[in-house]
Amino acid sequence: MNQYDLVVIGSGPAGRRAAIQAAKLNKKVLVVEKGSRVGGVSVHTGTIPSKTLRETALNLSGWRERGFYGRSYRVKQEISADDLRRRLLITLDHEVDVLEHQFARNRVTQMRGAARFVDAHTLEVEREDGEIIRVGATAILLAVGTRPFRPDSIPFDGVSIIDSDEILEILHLPRSMIVIGAGVIGIEYATIFSALDTAVTVVEPRETMLDFIDKEIVDDFSYQLRDRNMKLVFGQTVERVERDPGGKCRVTLANGRSLSAEMVLYCAGRTGATDTLDLPACGLAADSRGRIKVNPETFQTEVAHIYAAGDVVGFPSLASTSMEQGRIAARHAVGVPGNEPQKFFPYGIYAVPEISTCGLTEEEVLERKIPYECGIAHFRETSRGHIMGLDSGLLKLIFSLKTRRLLGVHIVGEGATELVHIGQAVINLKGTVEYFVENTFNYPTLAEAYKIAGLDAWNRMGELVREPAAAEAAAE
Incomplete structure (x- = not known):
């Protein structure tokens, strides 16, 4: 069994920054990634894809020039899902290449496979071919990220009723869309598709959106969205989502109101990808949304040598803060604590x-x-x-x-x-x-x-x- 100073599970922003930081401190580091390529959710389904999609949509639609040339102005008259995906694939390939090079030059060992705990210092990694490898670790960092929350009551079909991961694989741009959930992810995608001239309706059970943002800013933002004919339905829960005989998606609200659109995007939260780790074997447990409780200064869990960072620890769930969390956790884990993070950090919402x-x-x-x-x-x-x-x-x-x-x-x-x-x-x-x-x-x-x-x-x-x-x- 190979022994490492630090084993990092997950190669997203928190995992990769932690691994490279520990390697620069001359520690023996292993990164375990269950995906076919490194990068985690951030590179493949989250931060980078959504921001690339946004930039592509703004460029092809001519959105930034409409102040001069009118709302009908477009750079490309007929924009397809393939147009959006083409730039996305180029960007993702570049991101993966950069990350692979960073691991190689810092001598970080990589292993593909799904990890689970045997005990607090031992992990089993099941590779794609079925081979199981055991590794030992002085310290372990859980940077497994999150996945979309998919309640059983929503009939996801991957085509017309989708989550925020599946939206990157759509085959056509819908003429109308209902977005369930006015959190950061829901609002980002809602405004991106609105910029592509999709008729968008946002449904949110709370009376407001983005409660952590200054109210005056949210009021101005909401005005801009309504000014371009986006529908914002607040204070209403979704009772039922279904496909009608004509192929349209129908969303029924608790007050009896019925909404219809070509596509429904469900973005009401995410859950930590911790269910396959066998956390009880190491003395840990996740909450109802799969998140792990940590010390906010060191990112230690209740088991002193096991750390967690990134989206799996909850708010603010940003790639930028995840990187810093990973760096701090890695330094503490290998016995070289650094300075505490600055109290105030920027929060960015890449809406339109x-x-x-x-x-x-x-x-x-x-x-x-x-x-x-x-x-x-x-x-x-x-x-x-x-x-x-x-x-x-x-x-x-x-x-x-x-x-x-x-x-x-x-x-x-x-x-x-x-x-x-x-x-x-x-x-x-x-x-x-x-x-x-x-x-x-x-x-x-x-x-x-x-x-x-x-x-x-x-x-x-x-x-x-x-x-x-x-x-x-x-x-x-």
Whole structure:
């Protein structure tokens, strides 16, 4: 039986970052991946495919140019599912190639097969040919990711009633679609298909969507979706999904309302892929959604030498945070702890339009009773916005009245997931409103919106901010 310093189960963002980090610390590392290719959910069915699909849809539909040329403008008049898939396959091949090279140059051993625990330090890996190999590990990291939640009440057929994995294999673009679930994944796919001129209806049992996002941003986002004729049905649960005799999909809501469309996409949650690991053999158990409880600082489970990271530990379930979780877990697992992660990280939602946020929302600031002021900038106020033909887009900054520090940055609109990093840096470096007022931003850029929002907040704060700033300047 081969013995390793660290065995990583899963090669998604958390697994690959953990494996490479441990290997760079001269540890003997094994990555076990049950898929035919490395990369995990992120590369094959999640992050990379959905973002590639989004970019392809925006390019072929001419979405970004419609502000100038009208809503009927399209780069390619007849867009097919094959058009979307062609670019996807090229991107995935590249991602896999890069990852294989990273493992090779860092001397990370790979093994294809499904792993399960024999005991807390021993794993059995069943390979595709049926051969079973036992490996021992000083430390183990579970980075198995998640899969779509598929309740028995939904008659999935892989063609017209599908989950978020199956949507990548559709044979045609539907003229109409019902998306069940207004979480991140559901909203991303709903808005992507809406950009392709599919008539989309979103059904969500809660009264709102994206509750962790600043309410003003969600309100602006919702307005943009309704403005392009997307239907948002909140506060209604789905009672039944079925195919009618004409081949259409019919969704019946608890209030009796009936909705009809060519395709139904079910996106109401995901479940951890832990059911095949035989967790009781190592002293662990998963919750009802297959997630594993960990220490949020070290990512240790209840068994000290076993760690878990990535989507399998729950929120925020981002590729970016999963990578950092994997790195931290690997360092701790091999006895070389690193610094704690920064308190505030960016959250990106790759919808159309994008949403990105970092720091406290206005609702959280109110809950903590922090005196504050906000600054707002609309992208249409910037010269770059004019050049790009943008008539929407919003950047919101929240500042403390007491310390003048930036508490939160919230953006909806083109390039939001790129722009947010300026605000992230200022928040984590404890910067104040003066940074935005006194610094120069490239012109013309969308980043100029930071200066506009900073000046807006500065003017609203008035003497409350100017007197302390003057006193500090005199003291220096």
